Amino acid sequence: MIKLIALYRKPADAAAFDKHYNEIHTPLVRKYPGLRKLEITRVTGAPIGDAKFHLMAEMYWDDKSAMDAALSSPEGKAVIKDLLSFAADIVTIFHGDVAA
């Protein structure tokens, strides 16, 4: 399995972020072709100090070709367009192989 990870730093307006994320963005993410799983984590703290992150979304596909196809699909482009509209300055995206 491969997963794409979107990690959001704390937004200036958390309530507005959450509303857009839940009501607009998540429904778009769920339309990714071939998506096997979506796991959303709401960050609540850190063992030492403060967490600098607000939310993490993890999207799973069978393999890299399935992920690449999803990202370049019309549904995938809609996700990116929306993402850039509300979180361009606070999101970091990377992907990796799930090893365990």
Add this chain to the structure above:
Amino acid sequence: MIKLIALYRKPADAAAFDKHYNEIHTPLVRKYPGLRKLEITRVTGAPIGDAKFHLMAEMYWDDKSAMDAALSSPEGKAVIKDLLSFAADIVTIFHGDVAA
């Protein structure tokens, strides 16, 4: 469910990091009391630009009290002691509620 996330930036010596992580650190992590799941992701890239991270480990517990108990147990202290010995400068740790 709650999860603790350890996110590692790229180490100076990836081979040495991986060897220590796989042979020493992961066996210690697996001893956490009450651990429900461990998911390790080896970062392979980013859709745009380069990924600044090398690895992400996610540790799941039933709830915060179970996580707190694990972190303060002798096994948890052994994990932190080892972590600080090889990755203090590249690791970020936070936790959150798994919402989906």
